Amino acid sequence: SQTIHQWPATLVQPVGSPLSLECTVEGTSNPNLYWYRQAAGRGLQLLFYSVGIGQISSEVPQNLSASRPQDRQFILSSKKLLLSDSGFYLCAWSPLRHTIYFGEGSWLTVV
Amino acid sequence: DQQVKQNSPSLSVQEGRISILNCDYTNSMFDYFLWYKKYPAEGPTFLISISSIKDKNEDGRFTVFLNKSAKHLSLHIVPSQPGDSAVYFCAASALDTDKLIFGTGTRLQVFP
Numbered sequence: 001s002q003t004i005h006q007w008p009a010t011l012v013q014p015v016g017s018p019l020s021l022e023c024t025v026e027g028t029s030n031p032n033l034y035w036y037r038q039a040a041g042r043g044l045q046l047l048f049y050s051v052g053i054g055q056i057s058s059e060v061p062q063n064l065s066a067s068r069p070q071d072r073q074f075i076l077s078s079k080k081l082l083l084s085d086s087g088f089y090l091c092a093w094s095p096l097r098h099t100i101y102f103g104e105g106s107w108l109t110v111v
Numbered sequence: 112d113q114q115v116k117q118n119s120p121s122l123s124v125q126e127g128r129i130s131i132l133n134c135d136y137t138n139s140m141f142d143y144f145l146w147y148k149k150y151p152a153e154g155p156t157f158l159i160s161i162s163s164i165k166d167k168n169e170d171g172r173f174t175v176f177l178n179k180s181a182k183h184l185s186l187h188i189v190p191s192q193p194g195d196s197a198v199y200f201c202a203a204s205a206l207d208t209d210k211l212i213f214g215t216g217t218r219l220q221v222f223p
Contacts, residue, residue, distance in 0.1 A: 034210075044202075044213035046213075051209060090154050092154075098145065098160065099160060100211055101157065102154030104153060105154050
């Protein structure tokens with residue numbers, strides 16, 4: 001069966017520090033991968049999605065970037081965090097065109 | 112531009128009664144719609160979906176209705192149970208994309 005894992009689960013980072021959130025999917029190949037963010041009152045906002053290695057689409061201009069160095073690995077990064085980057089970050093994968101499945105989420109608090 | 116809207120941020124329903132969660136969309140290219148359920152500090156889990164060629168899909172206590180002319184869908188939960196208390200997100204995708212666009216969510220509370 002397919003599983004998705006993301007880490008770390010929680011982190012507290014000072015403003016201006018770098019960020020790296022990692023996500024891996026097991027039990028499938030060539031999945032579509034996504035990074036979403038849940039911020040207060042904003043629902044689930046799509047940040048990045050990828051249909052293959054090295055192929056990244058950015059949905060909103062922001063202080064974050066994403067990379068897909070391997071087929072089943074998706075990384076969310078920032079060189080310098082802002083207070084507004086705080087939120088609940090969710091990695092997700094999709095085996096088909098429509099339904100996506102989410103990881104456990106990562107709480108980021110920028111202080 | 113919010114293409115998928117859930118105008119009710121919260122809903123409170125008594126156990127055993129019907130819960131109706133609503134969702135509106137603006138993009139006529141959307142052809143597939145989904146509902147997700149989310150508990151605090153967890154990732155959303157898929158509940159039920161519907162294709163635009165249908166107007167109803169049922170799975171146990173959950174039924175999704177789609178009104179294409181009104182660009183409206185709803186999720187009915189009957190009977191509602193305390194374990195249904197969570198945030199519900201509707202989502203939509205269009206034919207030419209691999210993306211899911213989510214609404215802002217509705218917090219459902221089912222009380223005894």
